[in-house]
Amino acid sequence: MSDQPPNKPNLNSIKKLLEMLSMGKELTEAQHKEMKDYKFWKTQPVISFDEKISQEGPIDSRKTVADISEKPLPLLEGFEWDTLDLTSTKELDEVYNLLHENYVEDSGESFRFKYSAEFFDWALKPPGWKKDWHVGVRVKSSKRLVAFISAIPLRLKLHDKIIESVEINFLCVHKKLRSKRLTPVLIKEITRRVNRYDIWQALYTAGIVLPSPISTCRYTHRPINWEKLHEVGFSSLPEDSTKEDMVKKYYIDENNEAIKLEGLRKMTEDDVDEVLELYNKFQAKYELIQVFDKEDLKHWLLKGKEVIYTYVVEDKSNKKITDFFSFYLLPFKILNVPKHEQLNISYLFYYGTDHDSSKKELETRLKLLMKNALVINKGLKIDVFNALTSQDNTLFLEDLNFGLGDGYLNYYLFNYKAFPILGGINKHTKLIEEGSGIGVVML
Numbered sequence: 549m550s551d552q553p554p555n556k557p558n559l560n561s562i563k564k565l566l567e568m569l570s571m572g573k574e575l576t577e578a579q580h581k582e583m584k585d586y587k588f589w590k591t592q593p594v595i596s597f598d599e600k601i602s603q604e605g606p607i608d609s610r611k612t613v614a615d616i617s618e619k620p621l622p623l624l625e626g627f628e629w630d631t632l633d634l635t636s637t638k639e640l641d642e643v644y645n646l647l648h649e650n651y652v653e654d655s656g657e658s659f660r661f662k663y664s665a666e667f668f669d670w671a672l673k674p675p676g677w678k679k680d681w682h683v684g685v686r687v688k689s690s691k692r693l694v695a696f697i698s699a700i701p702l703r704l705k706l707h708d709k710i711i712e713s714v715e716i717n718f719l720c721v722h723k724k725l726r727s728k729r730l731t732p733v734l735i736k737e738i739t740r741r742v743n744r745y746d747i748w749q750a751l752y753t754a755g756i757v758l759p760s761p762i763s764t765c766r767y768t769h770r771p772i773n774w775e776k777l778h779e780v781g782f783s784s785l786p787e788d789s790t791k792e793d794m795v796k797k798y799y800i801d802e803n804n805e806a807i808k809l810e811g812l813r814k815m816t817e818d819d820v821d822e823v824l825e826l827y828n829k830f831q832a833k834y835e836l837i838q839v840f841d842k843e844d845l846k847h848w849l850l851k852g853k854e855v856i857y858t859y860v861v862e863d864k865s866n867k868k869i870t871d872f873f874s875f876y877l878l879p880f881k882i883l884n885v886p887k888h889e890q891l892n893i894s895y896l897f898y899y900g901t902d903h904d905s906s907k908k909e910l911e912t913r914l915k916l917l918m919k920n921a922l923v924i925n926k927g928l929k930i931d932v933f934n935a936l937t938s939q940d941n942t943l944f945l946e947d948l949n950f951g952l953g954d955g956y957l958n959y960y961l962f963n964y965k966a967f968p969i970l971g972g973i974n975k976h977t978k979l980i981e982e983g984s985g986i987g988v989v990m991l
Contacts, residue, residue: 586758586759588731588732588735589758589759590759592735592962593607593608593962593963594607594758594759594760594960594961594962594963595607595759595760595762595961595965595966596759596760597759597760599760599965601965601966601967601968603965604706604707604709604964604965604966604967605964605965606748606749606963606964606965607963607964607965608748608963609748611743611748612746613743613744613745613746616740616743616744617740618744620737620740621733621736621737621740623685623733624728624730626687626688626689627685627686627687627688627694627730628685628686628688629683629684629685629686629737630683630684630685630686630693631679631680631682631683631684632679632682632683632684632693632696633679633682634668634669634672634673634679634682637665640665640668641665642684642693643668643682643684643693643696643718644663644664644665644668645693646693646694646695646696646720646722647661647663647696647718647720648660648661648662648663648881649722649723650720650721650722650723651718651720658780658781658782658882658883658884658885659780659782659880659881659882659883659891660880660881660883661878661879661880661881662878662879662880662881662890663878664855666852666853666854666855667852667855667878669851669852670847670848670851670852670855670856670876671700671717671718671852671991672698672700672718673700674700674701674844674847674848675701675841675843675844675847676700676701677700677701678699678701678741678745680741680744681698681699681700681714681738681741681742682696682698683696683697683698683734683737683738683741684696685730685734694721694722694725694730695720695721695722695725695730695734696718696719696720696734697716697718697719697720697734697735697737697738698716698717698718698738699714699715699716699717699738699741699742699750700714700715700717701714701747702714702715702750702751702838703838703839703840704749704751704836704837704838704839704988705836705837705838705839706835706836706961706964706966707835710839711749711964712747712749713747713749713750713751713964714742714747714749714750714751715750715751715752715990715991716735716738716750716751716752716962717752717990717991719731719734719735721734739962748963749961749962749963749964750961750962750963751959751960751961751962751988751990752960752962753957753958753959753960753990754957754958754960755955755956755957755958756958757958758958758960760960761958761959761960762836762959762960762961762966762967762968762969763836763958763959763968763969763970763971763984763985763986764956764957764958764959764971764973765936765937765938765956765957765959765971765972765973765984765986766936766937766952766953766955766956766957766971766972766973766977767934767935767936767952767953767954767955767956767957768934768935768936768937768941768945768950768951768952768953769782769783769932769933769934769950769951769953770798770922770932770933770934770935770948770949770950770951771783771794771798771931771932771949771951772798772800772922772925772926772930772931772932772933773929773930773931773932774794774795774797774798775791775794775795776888776891776931777891777931777932778791778794779885779887779888780882780885780888780891781885782891782931782932797949798949800922800923800926802923802926802927804923807916807919807920807923808920809861809871809916809917809920810864811861811862811863811864811870812859812860812861812920813859813860813862814857814858814859814860815849815850815858815859815860815872815874816850817846817850819860819869819872820842820845820846820850821842822860822868822869823845823849823858823860823869823872823900824840824841824842824845826869826870826871826872826900826901826902827840827845827872827898827900828840829900829902830899830900830901830902830904831900831987833987834939834984834985834986834987834988835969835985835986835987836959836966836969836985836986836987836988837987837988838987838988838989848897848898849872849874849897849898852876854877855876855877855878856874856875856876856877856897857874857875857876857877857894857924857928858872858873858874858897859872859873859874859920859921859924860872861917870901870902870903871899871900871901871902871903871913871917872898872899872900872901873896873898873899873900873917873918873920873921874896874897874898874899875894875895875896875897875921875925875933876894876895876897876991877892877893877894877895877928877930878893878894878895879891879892879893880893891931891932892928892929892930892931892932893930893931893932893934894925894928894930894932894933894934895933895934895935896918896921896933896934896935896936896941896989897989898939898989899914899917899939901913901914901917907943910940910943911943911944914940914943914944915943915944915947915948918944918948919948921933922948933950934953935950936957936971936972936986936989937971937972937973937979937984938971938972938984938986938987938988938989939983939984939986939987939989940983940984941972941983941984942972942979942980942981942983942984943983945979946979952977952978952979956977957990959971959986959990969984969985969986970982970983970984970985970986971984971985971986972984972986
């Protein structure tokens with residue numbers, strides 16, 4: 549339940565949400581009534597819209613594993629549960645086809661995620677993954693896969709507390725079955741399966757507003773191949789500009805010696821210890837982060853062949869790693885433009901630097917690192933480089949020509965109360981100098 553193509557969310561709802569998060573204003577009577585419309589979420593251990601948080605911690609801590617049924621939840625007649633084996637090419641293809649045809653689409657139905665087996669291996673099988681957490685629903689008669697939801701282990705740090713949790717993602721129901729109320733059953737079933745492992749909290753994201761986000765970030769887009777983006781309808785031509793103006797604006801000079809970083813190279817397994825140390829030091833400033841050990845870091849920054857790209861900067865004088873940055877690739881299939889079949893998209897992932905003794909030094913260094921990331925993306929024939937307003941991204945987004953997109957990502961905690969966290973934007977959905985307290989990056 550996360551990254552998505554450009555869409556058209558209800559901006560008024562987003563702005564009301566941000567005002568509530570940032571200023572603590574109470575909801576109007578009309579908004580209270582809106583909360584009553586969330587029939588499923590009213591029954592779940594989540595923060596209500598008008599709830600005032602006085603202390604962080606679990607919402608329901610009474611249950612134990614002994615309280616959780618060993619049996620799956622009942623399904624509508626004609627459907628059955630299936631625990632998917634994503635080491636099987638056949639079943640992996642089924643998940644691919646379900647998500648490809650039915651997962652998040654933009655409102656104009658112009659773009660659709662184009663997943664790969666390599667992406668699923670990376671995203672769904674990190675250290676500690678459980679087969680039991682890859683949950684499918686099939687039609688009994690045909691055995692066709694018509695719904696899916698997943699969980700992966702996730703160790704969070706919220707302020708000074710470690711939370712053993714999971715990340716819920718890739719919730720998908722076949723378009724023709726969305727009136728069958730399968731989504732609440734999927735959520736309850738994945739919750740039951742996770743609870744059986746004595747895990748009671750989860751982090752999830754969505755582009756829609758649910759009860760109740762702890763933070764909201766905004767998507768930004770940095771065109772690399774503007775002409776192609778315009779041809780497929782991803783980027784518009786401003787009234788006061790020409791196509792030539794836009795191509796020039798987003799031109800990346802890969803031969804610009806002024807931005808080339810000495811010691812920049814691809815990360816290897818030999819760098820894991822140093823990068824982990826740098827990651828921990830750099831992430832310590834954020835309010836919500838993902839805690840990695842060596843195997844986690846190795847997986848997320850190195851293991852996804854042709855999916856994740858990670859680079860380090862090595863100081864030639866002492867061989868010390870001073871910086872790293874990473875991004876992952878997730879293309880879109882273009883649905884209605886015969887000239888182009890695929891939009892090549894990359895997403896900024898984790899990064900860190902020891903050039904952060906002051907805000908100005910950090911800003912200067914991040915701009916230089918991201919300029920090099922853009923050069924690398926151009927070499928990979930990426931069409932657009934996406935980034936959220938999380939981490940310290942607001943220090944470089946505007947100067948490097950990242951444009952604010954229409955998409956928003958709301959962060960939610962299941963069965964855990966937390967104070968609101970800034971997501972890099974204000975109640976007017978514009979970038980803020982304070983940056984973000986969100987360090988964790990969701991796929």
